[in-house]
Amino acid sequence: MSVKILAIESSCDDTSAAVLSDDVVLSNVIANQLVHEEYGGVVPELASRAHQQNIVPVVQKALNDANVNKNEIDAVAFTRGPGLMGSLLVGTAFAKGFALSLGVPLIEVNHLQAHVLAHFIKDSSDSTNVPGFPFLCLLVSGGNSQIILVNDYDKMDIIGQTIDDAAGEAFDKCAKVMGLPYPGGPLIDKYSKMGNDTAYSFSKPKVAGYNYSFSGLKTSFLYFLRDSLKDNENFIEENKYDLCASLQKAIVDILMDKLELASMQTGIRTIAIAGGVSANSGLRDALDKYSHLKKWKTYIPKFSYTTDNAAMIGISGYYKYLKNDFCSHEVAPFARLNF
Numbered sequence: 001m002s003v004k005i006l007a008i009e010s011s012c013d014d015t016s017a018a019v020l021s022d023d024v025v026l027s028n029v030i031a032n033q034l035v036h037e038e039y040g041g042v043v044p045e046l047a048s049r050a051h052q053q054n055i056v057p058v059v060q061k062a063l064n065d066a067n068v069n070k071n072e073i074d075a076v077a078f079t080r081g082p083g084l085m086g087s088l089l090v091g092t093a094f095a096k097g098f099a100l101s102l103g104v105p106l107i108e109v110n111h112l113q114a115h116v117l118a119h120f121i122k123d124s125s126d127s128t129n130v131p132g133f134p135f136l137c138l139l140v141s142g143g144n145s146q147i148i149l150v151n152d153y154d155k156m157d158i159i160g161q162t163i164d165d166a167a168g169e170a171f172d173k174c175a176k177v178m179g180l181p182y183p184g185g186p187l188i189d190k191y192s193k194m195g196n197d198t199a200y201s202f203s204k205p206k207v208a209g210y211n212y213s214f215s216g217l218k219t220s221f222l223y224f225l226r227d228s229l230k231d232n233e234n235f236i237e238e239n240k241y242d243l244c245a246s247l248q249k250a251i252v253d254i255l256m257d258k259l260e261l262a263s264m265q266t267g268i269r270t271i272a273i274a275g276g277v278s279a280n281s282g283l284r285d286a287l288d289k290y291s292h293l294k295k296w297k298t299y300i301p302k303f304s305y306t307t308d309n310a311a312m313i314g315i316s317g318y319y320k321y322l323k324n325d326f327c328s329h330e331v332a333p334f335a336r337l338n339f
């Protein structure tokens with residue numbers, strides 16, 4: 001008999017619910033919150049209110065799409081953290097109530113580990129293309145930039161991370177400086193395809209080990225634009241494609257340099273990427289290039305599993321279910337990094 005898991009994700013500004021049958025996704029519903037666009041970033045207070053409005057219809061749709069009755073659910077998995085506290089509370093409280101009403105176990109999931117385990121989500125029972133252990137995962141999103149050594153589904157160590165801004169934050173903040181709407185990452189990616197990535201160069205950080213830093217790049221981009229606008233007030237508009245391509249190249253180069261170093265020093269050549277920024281075409285191309293040059297075996301998640309989604313919470317919940325790794329109803333969300 002297969003295990004049916006209902007998964008809930010509400011760590012930031014996407015309300016998502018998924019139903020899995022073992023490791024196969026039956027449904028994965030995501031409600032985005034457009035309310036944040038006009039503010040140029042996620043407004044926590046508005047995010048938690050929108051989760052309150054979305055959570056019941058999103059879960060209902062996930063059950064309907066999966067063609068699963070709520071009484072068939074064997075466990076409820078939810079994102080415990082890290083994330084925005086108000087947003088996490090909505091998903092946590094809902095998951096507890098749902099599990100309690102059905103009399104099924106509750107499974108807490110770490111959002112970051114779930115991004116890594118997104119590589120094990122299957123869309124059908126015969127898909128087999130999953131990374132073997134150990135592997136290195138570059139997790140890059142709006143809040144995180146980490147290199148994670150993955151030894152097993154539940155054995156992961158962060159071996160490098162950003163000491164200031166995340167890669168997605170660098171994309172979004174630089175986009176904002178250019179007057180582009182939030183989130184700027186996807187738009188910078190789109191404009192990059194029409195630009196020359198060697199038109200401009202920006203300073204590279206000097207950080208020890210496998211750690212990252214993006215705040216210097218953001219500042220050098222800001223100063224460069226400020227100086228250029230003094231001479232030509234249309235500078236950004238006239239050069240936006242080249243600016244985006246050059247900026248994207250700088251961010252991707254920073255990410256790949258440390259990933260290459262980590263691969264070289266650990267001897268691990270099974271490499272995965274995860275998180276919202278793993279949708280970036282420049283990063284995907286770079287990974288592709290390295291797979292040929294360095295003989296890496298690379299894993300890039302399906303586009304729909306790169307950004308926040310409940311399917312990744314479901315797959316993490318499934319592996320915990322197999323180990324009877326359940327949590328009590330006294331569990332509270334955590335906002336900050338906890339591995």
Ligand code: KG4
Pocket residue numbers: 012140141142143144167168169171172183184185186189275276277278279280281306307308
């Ligand atoms: O993982 P995610 O959906 O949310 C969290 O950070 O929790 O990641 C969102 C981030 C944003 O910073 C967004 O700009 C970035 O991922 N992003 C991209 C692309 N698509 C999303 N950045 C660069 N290129 C993209 N194609």
